[in-house]
Amino acid sequence: MSTPPLPPQASTPQGVPPHYAGAGGGAYTPTQVRSPEPFSGQGGGPGGGPYAGQGGEQTASRGRRRSRGVLWGVGGVLVASAVWAAAVLTVPRLVATGDPAPGTGPYRLVDDLCSTARVATFNQLYPTQSGRPYHYSTRHPALDDMYCSQYLKKTGADSDYVSLYVEAQLHKAVNPKPEFEAQRAGLEQRRYQISSVPDLGQEAYVGYLDDPSTSDSSWHYITQVLYVRDRGLTYYLSWSGSFQDGKTSPPDREQIRQALLIDSRDVLKALGGS
The missing domain is CATH 1.20.5 (Single alpha-helices involved in coiled-coils or other helix-helix interfaces)
Structure with a gap:
């Protein structure tokens, strides 16, 4: 299968260094899919910057x-x-600092979010790992941060892969509600299709973006991401993949949405939530 053309704007996954291929145990460099913009605003999200490798x-x-x-x-x-x-x-x-911090409730910091975030539903859909997962956790009196990224395929011989990014942050000094709302508004401005999710944290929504390549419109870069806020916790789980019109089938949007919801409930429970 041919390699899809690189879209003009995208970014390296938040938290993944440029030499991620070495961390993954091989020369595999995932550059054809996009990553979500983390709630912290520290890194690039969809359309946040040029692809690694674009140069000259x-x-x-x-x-x-x-x-x-x-x-x-x-x-x-x-x-x-x-x-x-x-x-x-x-x-x-x-x-003035605004609303007081709501506290992190039952949620806790873990050292390895990749081990904690089992994402069993996605692992059933894509049972083969491509490289090793990347993770980090940081501690600060104002903010604890946990992150994991991994690349999955349906079979070992498959040339297509998908990317999963998950991040959970514990805001201990401020109320994250205003910035969480601004994040949603920003995704809407970037033409994400947003749908609210009931009964998940205090506030949750799924964003969906189908972004055709500007150099070859037959290639589509798909992102689905779930954002959750629950007191001082903010969280997201993102799935990214691609397909080509007439050659590969588009991913099942509802299937991916359900996987985001099911696996996220499990991850939040593993972090101490109910």
């Missing part, structure tokens, strides 16, 4: 723009810091 003049141009951007950025930070300091001294209410 574009890379050099981006490097020049980045250098100029750094200089402007430093100046902007200094100005913003001065303005912020003046606001703190003169108008304290402008810098």
